[in-house]
Amino acid sequence: MNKQLKVLFIGTYVPKECGIATFTFDLLNSVSGVHDDIHCEVIALNDPSETFNYPEEVVFQIERDKLEDYYRAADFINQSDADIVCLQHEFGLFWGHAGDYIFALLSGINKPVITTMHTVIREPEPEYRASTEKLIRYSEKLVVMSQTAVEMLKDVYKVPDEKIEMIFHGLHDYPFNNCSKYKQMLNLKGAPLILTFGLLSQNKGIENILEALPDVVSQYPDLVYLVLGATHPMVKKTQGEAYRQYLMNRVSELGLENNVVFHDKFVEKEELCNYILASDIYASPYLSREQIVSGALTYAIGMGKAIVSTPYWYAQEMLSDNRGLLVDFGDTAGFKNSLLYLIENPDECNNMRKKAYDFGRKMTWENIGKEYNTVFSKALKHYNPSPVVQNRFNFLPDQLPEVKLDHLKLLTDDVGIIQHTNLGVPARHYGYSTDDVGRGLVALTQLIDSQEKAEELRKLITTYMSFLEHAQTGTGHFHNFMSYKREFLDEEGSEDTLGRAVYGLGHVISCPYLSKNIRTLAHTLVSKSRTQMEKLSYLRAKAYTMCGLYEMLRADVDADSFESVFNSRRDAVRSVDSLIDKDTFESIFLSHADSLVDMYEANRKEDWNWFEPTVTYSNAKLSEALILAYNYTKDRTYRRVGLATLDFLTETQWRGDFFDIVGNQGWYSCDGEKPIFDQQPIEAGYLTQAYISAYETVRERKYLELARYSFEYFLGRNRLRTPMYDYSTGAVCDGLNCDGMNCNQGAEPIICFFMALSSLNKHAGEAYSALSQPTVSEEGLPKRKSLLSANQAE
CATH class of the missing domain: 3.40.50.2000 (Glycogen Phosphorylase B;)
Structure with a gap:
């Protein structure tokens, strides 16, 4: 070689x-x-x-x-x-x-x-x-x-x-020799010494030798039968020492206490070989004919032992041509007669030993x-890798699925969207969540590209807006969980809940096809949340809020935009002390963006380009928020950090042909190992959105390719090669677990699927044509440092 x-x-x-x-x-x-x-x-x-x-x-x-x-x-x-x-x-x-x-x-x-x-x-x-x-x-x-x-x-x-x-x-290569030297070395007695060795379990059939011994011992009282080996660990774990105790009881009943010895220990290889060399006869009374190989029998053959065995498959083959004696299963008399034959006919026994030893020379480890x-x-x-290995995802479609709202509508009633299902059937006892409703508004507004589409989705959007209006508290925060009895189960939701509500409301405000009334209501709810938005401390809550505020700021929404609407609807005006102006929203937006950058600078280190010492959930939303901040301000710091952290997520999760999402069984810390399961599809959806935002910002084709690959996670481009999206119903399963797919088809996965699909749909033609000359799958991604250098240079 x-x-x-x-x-x-x-x-x-x-x-x-x-x-x-x-x-x-x-x-x-x-x-x-x-x-x-x-x-x-x-x-x-x-x-x-x-x-x-x-x-x-x-x-x-x-x-x-x-x-x-x-x-x-x-x-x-x-x-x-x-x-x-x-x-x-x-x-x-x-x-x-x-x-x-x-x-x-x-x-x-x-x-x-x-x-x-x-x-x-x-x-x-x-x-x-x-x-x-x-x-x-x-x-x-x-x-x-x-x-x-x-x-x-x-x-x-x-x-x-x-x-x-x-x-x-x-087997190990030992010279052909007599037994006395090794008996003396191990202080063993027995004339003859019969040996059975190996981990003890009921399939060994040792009781059959015991039943044969009384007649043999009556003629040769110095005979010793040595049973060498600890009880098999799995047998001991489930049955204890029941089999060993049974054998010892049988020895007492047969009066063989002076002739049968149990050595209850696992012996290392060298000591084991010494025991085999010390024995005169090796007994292999296995009970199962289906035994296809036996290391113990192989060792006995290679060391030239006289052998008595039941005719299991391996023994039949190895002991043919007079290399040992075979006794039928359960034939006590046969064991007695075979042992007596070997003891009383030393010349024939020695000839049998020599045949076994000579046959064993081809089985030495050197030859093996x-x-x-x-x-x-x-x-x-x-060797040629099979097509499955070369292209494990050749079952994926060559175009994006059509938007199918059946399952989302099934989950939505006149209150909101039910959180979870039981085998695809809405599970009412889980109730509703503001988290889902807020993100549901993002998904629905992203699907709207015409007045006709807005009218088609009007009822869903109105229902979700009604839920948020009802869920908002007097402080401007939002309840999160509502039971099926329409009772809120918390005083207020988490900071993430507030951020997700603002995320959805911002998209409603910026959607030009929706009515002014519903957009005004969205603006009112956001305005009521101003104080709560300013107090946010958690990064993901800030990122969600930024994504919602970006939509408002991008649409140039301020008090003047709604003046005519409010003048004609005095009740709506009275519901808010005063409309928050654009400068206030912008200040909150930039404050949160700067906070993300500060956290990044505080936690980044070599090979860890991230905002925190742990990668947890909703990760790509942090990177996307800063990319959007760059789009709004043109501050290159936001772009640098947004792309660097997004590239870090890619390096952490991209396996060359699929995304291996950080699992939530312990998350992924900078000094730990990345958990594989349980993987949540929300992460793939957010990655797709972030990659599209990155592509629209810097026009690097790799981000478009990665957007397609992360979206295809839903379609089967994942570790288990399991489609999570059901084309027939439009439902999406809730995650990948170590034992397969999580069959809950709840609100979160279908909403994130639509968010990802809508983002990618804007560039579907480019995404699929780009893969005719792929850069990600064949050339691999550039290293993180080179990406940073390129981003900083630009």
Whole structure:
């Protein structure tokens, strides 16, 4: 090879006490020992709340019951310089139905996968068949450890020959020798010494050997049967030591206390090999015929032991040609006769041992490492990423969906918009929210491009305006939550509630197709909120307020604009002490803009271009507010900070072909890890709006492309490749969780969808034609510092 081959193994790993952990460790060392130019690393699987002091080759860990960790591992693999992934697969290693969590990882990586299958099921239940077939699709090569498994893959799962590789389970190379030296070393007795080892569980069938021993012991009273191994951790967790206690009770009942010894411990590899070398006979009385591989049996073969075993698949194959004795399942007499035969016929026993030992030479780890490296080389040579990996989002439409208001109208009654649904049916017990109504007005006014459209939406807008007028308190603030009984549930809402109400009212005021009456009412409500707007302290409340005030200021709204209306409607005038003039609104607007800049300067640092030490919710609205402030004032500081923070959000969430929105399970702090779930579609909607504002401000095509990609988050361009928008109903699901899509189809997601759709619709032709020569997906985004430099230079 002309360059170093880098292999990334996935499996349990030492010091975890399990057979696959030991296998992964031995396989890694055998592969890396083949050639100096092979570098190996490990992604280790842990049980819940399990921690280990891993060796340095472990570069990533997965807590196997956390789906999010599998997604993170996929990201890690894609960003690593690994050439190939070698997966150790056993259904029980991974969480989910038939271990299907692993597919969150496999479906997201762009490296060839070589899968070592530690289990193959001949007659699988439907979920295990589906899981196996999926594993086959995602694997470049399948490695199995017996010819029986090869035939099973071909017959049961229709796997082509060229995809299957048969490589034996590895074993350590020890010389052929007698047992006395190792018995003395371990202070073991037994003439003969019979051994069964491995993590203890009921499938081991040890009781069948116990039942056979009384007749053998009556002739050979010095015989010792050593059962070596701790109880399997999962068995111990669910059943305690019930099986071990059952075996010990049976020993007492059979009078075998002097002949059966239990060593309840997990032994390290070197000590284990010494125990095997000390034994005269290895007993493998497994109860399940479907056992497709056994590391314990492999070790016994390679060390030249006389072997008695039940005829499970792996044993049948490995012990053929007189390399051991097979006894039918549950045949106590057969075990007795086989043990007596080996004890009483030393020449035949020694010949059997030699045959097993000679066969085992092809299974030494040195040879196994060479075979795996050959498979790796073949896989790399012929690997072509599947179309799914090359273009995971080829199911997306090539045009924007039409505006479909059915679901929004379904959620809206004569009071307001119901917050949530139960399987798409409005859930009345959740009531209404000013937050939704305020943003709903933004969405509706953005959809209006003609007098006809205004008339179509008049009833919805009037209902929402009626709600806000009723929700406003005497201080100018707003209640937020109203029950279905039309009772407000709070004294007043949060600062965000005020900001969202002003956001919606500002859009009503600036919409030229709405009647003067409804625009005057909106202006009146905003004017009543002046004192509350001046007192705002939270950044997002300020940003929402700025977006609403920008619409008012952009439309050049002041007291003179409504003079004729107010003169004819004295009651309306009396509802406000006096109209607030344009200078007052402008002062509030600029004060909040300066506050955002101050927070940015106070919290920014290297690799953290953000307003706060944590990225939380409604993030892009902060950047958009400053971009709008630049549009109104032409103060380049606002543009610099607005674009820098928007670019930071892009770097934080853009994965190269989809947006991975900051999840709300802990948010994302500057010294922490970005949570993946739960992802809220409001963030994608706000990103789309902010990118469109940035594009309209600086005319850089990348912002238009990003606007399309962030909008397509709703259509399936997301981590789970799951469409959240329902074309048939116009509903939008409420988020992406670790276990899939949140099926609530409430007010917030559909409103944010419309806000994003309206923003992008203004440039739909450009957005789709721009992607014929994409800059974001192929060339990648410029780094944040270069963006800042460019923005400052302009």
